[in-house]
Amino acid sequence: MSLTKASAIVLHSRKQGETSKILQLYSLEYGRISVMVKGSRGLKGKYWGTLEPLNHIAIIFYHKQNRDLYFVSQADLIDRFPGIHKQLGKLTLASIACEIVNRGEEKEHENRRLYYYLLQTLTALNVHESGLRNFLRAFILKYLALSGFTPNFGVCSICGKAPINTSCRFSLDKGAVICATCEPDAFIHCVDIHAPVLHFLHRLSINEIKSAGIRTVNRELGDEADRLLFLYLKYHIEHLDQMKSLDYLEKLKVLMTDSSD
Numbered sequence: 001m002s003l004t005k006a007s008a009i010v011l012h013s014r015k016q017g018e019t020s021k022i023l024q025l026y027s028l029e030y031g032r033i034s035v036m037v038k039g040s041r042g043l044k045g046k047y048w049g050t051l052e053p054l055n056h057i058a059i060i061f062y063h064k065q066n067r068d069l070y071f072v073s074q075a076d077l078i079d080r081f082p083g084i085h086k087q088l089g090k091l092t093l094a095s096i097a098c099e100i101v102n103r104g105e106e107k108e109h110e111n112r113r114l115y116y117y118l119l120q121t122l123t124a125l126n127v128h129e130s131g132l133r134n135f136l137r138a139f140i141l142k143y144l145a146l147s148g149f150t151p152n153f154g155v156c157s158i159c160g161k162a163p164i165n166t167s168c169r170f171s172l173d174k175g176a177v178i179c180a181t182c183e184p185d186a187f188i189h190c191v192d193i194h195a196p197v198l199h200f201l202h203r204l205s206i207n208e209i210k211s212a213g214i215r216t217v218n219r220e221l222g223d224e225a226d227r228l229l230f231l232y233l234k235y236h237i238e239h240l241d242q243m244k245s246l247d248y249l250e251k252l253k254v255l256m257t258d259s260s261d
């Protein structure tokens, strides 16, 4: 039995029997992995507070023959992101990022950039108090790019000009913009979108996640950007149709203050 070390973010946790848990982790070294942690539940449980969703941890684990699981032999907390847990809006945004990775990523498909993007998103949500939804938007744009579906919001895919009219169309199929003066007939599965939303998403897509919070957008355009991003994400990434945390985002829209947009 060989022991393996990894740094990981806890994406999801579920109970297993009376005292154990099965965790979904996204690790730097191995991508998404499932691990069993025995005797980890309850106040007296081993690793109490260490293995909660969103936590950044260091683990040592091993594999048992004929099981599709790894077993944790040691776990240490690196960061629990306390700022995220103090605010329901932050918690929801962080949970959506983790759920996208948990549902969208194949098991044991290593992608170090995805690990760092997720970590940057959690870190940004932990420390910032404004522009919060932009961090999730920026994360989704990076995730799409890593998955091979980089959307081009910058210029019309037909005439090559930056969209300046108020109303444009975006092809979910091609990930491309068609400005108001060009014919959209060549594209299928298009959605109407306002040019300022495209400019906003384009700026987010070419910058780092950590600087996403400084971009300002009003509530209406932000909602339109979210609608487009999630439509595009679900169109191309398998297993995201049933995302549970999105329901919370809908409920939160009426609760979140302007500063958390």
Ligand SMILES: [Zn+2]
Residues within 6 Å of the ligand: 156, 157, 158, 159, 160, 161, 178, 179, 180, 181, 182
């Ligand atoms: Zn055009």
